[in-house]
Amino acid sequence: KNQVEQSPQSLIILEGKNCTLQCNYTVSPFSNLRWYKQDTGRGPVSLTIMTFSENTKSNGRYTATLDADTKQSSLHITASQLSDSASYICVVSDFTGGGNKLTFGTGTQLKVEL
Amino acid sequence: DAGVTQSPTHLIKTRGQQVTLRCSPKSGHDTVSWYQQALGQGPQFIFQYYEEEERQRGNFPDRFSGHQFPNYSSELNVNALLLGDSALYLCASSRRTSGRVVGNEQFFGPGTRLTVL
Numbered sequence: 001k002n003q004v005e006q007s008p009q010s011l012i013i014l015e016g017k018n019c020t021l022q023c024n025y026t027v028s029p030f031s032n033l034r035w036y037k038q039d040t041g042r043g044p045v046s047l048t049i050m051t052f053s054e055n056t057k058s059n060g061r062y063t064a065t066l067d068a069d070t071k072q073s074s075l076h077i078t079a080s081q082l083s084d085s086a087s088y089i090c091v092v093s094d095f096t097g098g099g100n101k102l103t104f105g106t107g108t109q110l111k112v113e114l
Numbered sequence: 115d116a117g118v119t120q121s122p123t124h125l126i127k128t129r130g131q132q133v134t135l136r137c138s139p140k141s142g143h144d145t146v147s148w149y150q151q152a153l154g155q156g157p158q159f160i161f162q163y164y165e166e167e168e169r170q171r172g173n174f175p176d177r178f179s180g181h182q183f184p185n186y187s188s189e190l191n192v193n194a195l196l197l198g199d200s201a202l203y204l205c206a207s208s209r210r211t212s213g214r215v216v217g218n219e220q221f222f223g224p225g226t227r228l229t230v231l
Contacts, residue, residue: 004156034219036222041202041225041227042224042225043118043204043206043222043223043224043225044157044204044222045222046219046220046221049219089156089157101159101162101170102147102157102159102220103159104149104156104157104158104159105156106154106155106156107156
């Protein structure tokens with residue numbers, strides 16, 4: 001069964017600090033890995049998407065890494081801002097059935113405080 | 115260019131009733147996927163529509179059905195509602211390439227919050 005596990009479950013940091021979120025997956029056959037940011041009660045918004053041949057991708061203050069051998073990914077947020085408070089979801093895509101089926105992690109709930 | 119839109123934004127139903135949720139994909143997208151997200155959980159895949167047919171399905175009962183129209187918009191229907199169906203229902207659209215969605219990003223709508231009393 002395809003699974004995506006994220007850690008920590010929740011995190012509180014001070015504004016301006018950096019943090020790293022972790023994602024481990026067991027999805028096969030692997031297509032790509034995405035990180036989404038989801039504000040409470042809203043739809044997820046894509047931050048990065050990486051295929052197996054990419055091991056790092058940045059989007060502003062967000063940098064994602066991927067190790068396809070160990071099936072691990074991380075999302076690093078630098079110089080955090082209050083607006084970064086949200087749930088960060090790791091999503092892995094596979095080619096099952098010829099389509100693009102996504103397996104979602106349960107997310108890391110990040111709170112940035114003054 | 116409008117992104118993915120969903121209607122209604124909120125909905126309250128009682129057990130046993132039926133509900134229809136609607137989704138319009140992002141311009142240029144032809145594939146629509148539906149997800150159920152319970153509070154504090156990640157989204158769970160319900161099914162995906164392409165060329166007006168259900169192409170993939172997650173572990174959801176037949177009470178959950180859908181439809182895709184020629185303009186690529188889609189509906190999610192849930193019959194015989196249960197309390198456990200209360201959730202945020204997300205629609206995501208994407209564009210197929212060469213017969214399958216390859217690395218193409220799924221854009222999510224704002225969701226419909228369904229409450230079953």
